[in-house]
Amino acid sequence: xxxxxxxxxxxxxxxxxxxxNFPPFFSPQPTTLTREAQLRKWSIFIxxxxxxxxxxxxxxxxxxxxPLFYNATLKKRLSLKDAKAVIxxxxxxxxxxxxxxxxxxxxxxxxxxxxxxxxxxxxAAWVDETGQKGxxxxxxxxxxxxTVEKQEFYGMDMEVLRKSLQTLVKKGKAQxxxxxxxQGVKFF
Amino acid sequence: xxxxxxxxxAGCRPTLSxxxxxxxxxxxxxxxxxxxxxxxCQKGHAYLTSHRxxxxxxxxxxxxxxxxxxxxxxxxxxxxxxLKSSAKITLYPKPIKRGFGSVSKSAVPxxxxxxxxxxxxxxxxxxSSPFRPSxxxxxxxxxxIGTWVCPICSFSNPVPSNFDPTIATEAFPxxxxxxxxxxxxxxxVLKAAIAANAKHLPESLPSSGAGSVPDSATGLHQSxxxxxxxxTIPCPRCTFHNYPGMRICEMCSAPLPTPNLLQRVEFEDxxxxxxxxxxxxxxxxxxxxxxxxxxxxxxxxxGDRIFYDRLKNAMIQRKWLLQNAPPIPRGGVDHPPTPLxxxxxxxxxxxxxxxxxxxxxxxxxxxxxxxxxxVLGNAFxxxxxLMASAKDVVALAERFAxxxxxxxxxxxxxxxxxxxxxxxxxxxVTTKDVLGDSSTSLYIxxxxxxxxxxxxxxxxxxxxxxxGTMSLVDLWAMFNRSQNGVELVSPTDFRKAAETxxxxxxxxxxxxxxxGLLVVQRRDASDEKTVSQIKVWLNSLRVAEVDxxxxxxxxxxxxxxxxxQAAARFGWSLGVATExxxxxxxxxxxxxxxGVEGLKFWLNFLLEDE
Numbered sequence: 001x002x003x004x005x006x007x008x009x010x011x012x013x014x015x016x017x018x019x020x021n022f023p024p025f026f027s028p029q030p031t032t033l034t035r036e037a038q039l040r041k042w043s044i045f046i047x048x049x050x051x052x053x054x055x056x057x058x059x060x061x062x063x064x065x066x067p068l069f070y071n072a073t074l075k076k077r078l079s080l081k082d083a084k085a086v087i088x089x090x091x092x093x094x095x096x097x098x099x100x101x102x103x104x105x106x107x108x109x110x111x112x113x114x115x116x117x118x119x120x121x122x123x124a125a126w127v128d129e130t131g132q133k134g135x136x137x138x139x140x141x142x143x144x145x146x147t148v149e150k151q152e153f154y155g156m157d158m159e160v161l162r163k164s165l166q167t168l169v170k171k172g173k174a175q176x177x178x179x180x181x182x183q184g185v186k187f188f
Numbered sequence: 189x190x191x192x193x194x195x196x197x198a199g200c201r202p203t204l205s206x207x208x209x210x211x212x213x214x215x216x217x218x219x220x221x222x223x224x225x226x227x228x229c230q231k232g233h234a235y236l237t238s239h240r241x242x243x244x245x246x247x248x249x250x251x252x253x254x255x256x257x258x259x260x261x262x263x264x265x266x267x268x269x270x271l272k273s274s275a276k277i278t279l280y281p282k283p284i285k286r287g288f289g290s291v292s293k294s295a296v297p298x299x300x301x302x303x304x305x306x307x308x309x310x311x312x313x314x315x316s317s318p319f320r321p322s323x324x325x326x327x328x329x330x331x332x333i334g335t336w337v338c339p340i341c342s343f344s345n346p347v348p349s350n351f352d353p354t355i356a357t358e359a360f361p362x363x364x365x366x367x368x369x370x371x372x373x374x375x376x377v378l379k380a381a382i383a384a385n386a387k388h389l390p391e392s393l394p395s396s397g398a399g400s401v402p403d404s405a406t407g408l409h410q411s412x413x414x415x416x417x418x419x420t421i422p423c424p425r426c427t428f429h430n431y432p433g434m435r436i437c438e439m440c441s442a443p444l445p446t447p448n449l450l451q452r453v454e455f456e457d458x459x460x461x462x463x464x465x466x467x468x469x470x471x472x473x474x475x476x477x478x479x480x481x482x483x484x485x486x487x488x489x490x491g492d493r494i495f496y497d498r499l500k501n502a503m504i505q506r507k508w509l510l511q512n513a514p515p516i517p518r519g520g521v522d523h524p525p526t527p528l529x530x531x532x533x534x535x536x537x538x539x540x541x542x543x544x545x546x547x548x549x550x551x552x553x554x555x556x557x558x559x560x561x562x563v564l565g566n567a568f569x570x571x572x573x574l575m576a577s578a579k580d581v582v583a584l585a586e587r588f589a590x591x592x593x594x595x596x597x598x599x600x601x602x603x604x605x606x607x608x609x610x611x612x613x614x615x616x617v618t619t620k621d622v623l624g625d626s627s628t629s630l631y632i633x634x635x636x637x638x639x640x641x642x643x644x645x646x647x648x649x650x651x652x653x654x655x656g657t658m659s660l661v662d663l664w665a666m667f668n669r670s671q672n673g674v675e676l677v678s679p680t681d682f683r684k685a686a687e688t689x690x691x692x693x694x695x696x697x698x699x700x701x702x703x704g705l706l707v708v709q710r711r712d713a714s715d716e717k718t719v720s721q722i723k724v725w726l727n728s729l730r731v732a733e734v735d736x737x738x739x740x741x742x743x744x745x746x747x748x749x750x751x752x753q754a755a756a757r758f759g760w761s762l763g764v765a766t767e768x769x770x771x772x773x774x775x776x777x778x779x780x781x782x783g784v785e786g787l788k789f790w791l792n793f794l795l796e797d798e
Contacts, residue, residue: 018741018744018793019793019794021739021740021741021745022740022745022790022793022794023740023745023748023781023783023788023790024748024779024780024781024788024790024793024794025794026781027779027780027781027782027783028782029773029779029780029794030773030780031773031774031776031779033776033795034773034776034779034792034794034795037794037795038779038794041794073739073740074739074740075739076783
């Protein structure tokens, strides 16, 4: 996988799931079993879409007209209410906590196509591999430095990075210090 | 056979023939043959129609149902309930024309009226007419009439009817003397029989030549004269054998039974006391063993009085005789109200060929209106007349319906069909009137059967045309409309009747959808069947030709269908179609799409993995 290259690619390369062309996909299903299957499909689809476009945070109002929620060929869209319901599902335990609302008004949400712990493990593994344990790295260096260009977490959202590192801190595997803009991290 | 197997309708009621009408229904009825209960027929419904009395078993109606043609019924008897014994109605069959009964009849010719009835009902009863020549051929009908005098008590006994002097042997089981009970020597009886035959033949021949009904009156006297040895009338008081011409006993002056009555009394005695040990009876039972036993209806839930009243009426009316009778003559109906009407009609019909153009048309219209007026006027003159002219009125109503439809250039197919079939519905309707006492549960169960028949009737095909499922309200409306505005069924009763379908094992069932909509379905209908039907249909849409290629992958997903389309496809009403689709959705077979075009249902691909 080449995140750097992929970033520039336009949406046409994204392979939409089959269900995306199935009109009922965009209508909430009243039957429990069908509804669960529908939500699961939406969740997988949103995660794939966000991963492809390296979207970490979704603001629903802004994305309603994007191909994610609007199928131009079918002229079908997911309404704001239904989109919120989908994110709600992703936030819930059944949805594997693949999303997290920002604030209580539920206007935008983190989409965890990789959860903070997973990011943390990825970074820790890279630090371990490159033998940088014990050295202090700036956060900027971690996501924008030349050495990480080939890594998946290159260009990662700073907020997500901080959340990920917090999970490591909790486990006692890293230590974050420094002021707002010049934070550093040290792995043990 | 006296008991016959009736045809049953879908609702497990006896199928009525064309002119037959249902008179009474009563539940909780048991059946007896002779004196004994028929074990398999102890709980059922009794149906009295104008032609038959039927028993339909509750548990196994197809196997244990019996009908008795009223035309085969000789006599009926009502026996009120006493203590633990329920009220019973006994039907006695007409005797089979042989044995004791027939012989005494041939010896004592019947009154003309009686003979006419029997000969009208069955040709075989001819043998009871004084047809003497047959006695010559002994194997055919051994008519041997004579009396033998008992050597012990010198009582004159009749020679047994089945005793044929030409073939009888010593082994013949001779009946004992009626007075002293001692068996006579064979020779005595043989002599008596031969003597009677020798006397009998020459004189009876001429009268038998004119054996038709009108002559029987003269034949009556002749046979009294020549058969004085064979026919004596035993006095009921002192047992003295009187000369047949006597009306009072020569010994004790007691009134004697008339010959005709006598014969019947004797016959009835033989039936009623078949099991008693009297010597004379044992002789009689031997002879009439071939007769079918009487049949008793035992009314454990009451209702016997009304049943018996209607039975009596039916026996008096004898509608079966009228089966092929011409309709009630017009003249009688047309004349009485106003001779003026007739006067008006006649010139009009005469002048019709003359008048042409608009005047002619108008005249014809006027004439038709006059006739209609007469029919309606007579019909509503009083209720009796209405019943009599019911068919006319219905025919008229049908014509009006057709005319009004064609006039508008619009025909409501369903209502039209219903109207035209209303005439057929007239005879077979369960009304509270039919059910004697006002037992509600019986009314409901009969109504349920009636409805089941109505809905599944192949001629009307009401349920079939509705795709096998129709809402209860629709059926109610249709049913009441077919009643021509009389004896309408209340919604409560209708609902209750529908709820008993399942219990009565009828071929339709009531089903409640999730929304609470009540529908009528065939008993064998099931959700699985419906779902698979819908699925097959939707799958077939995937290969269907389309005018304009849709934006989705229709080869995979097919098309979404609306409730209207489903209704059109399966013949459902819209409400039913919606419910059925939602039912299929709930079972995961379908999923929905809400869009500008309304609610559409698709095969459920959401459940499939990518």
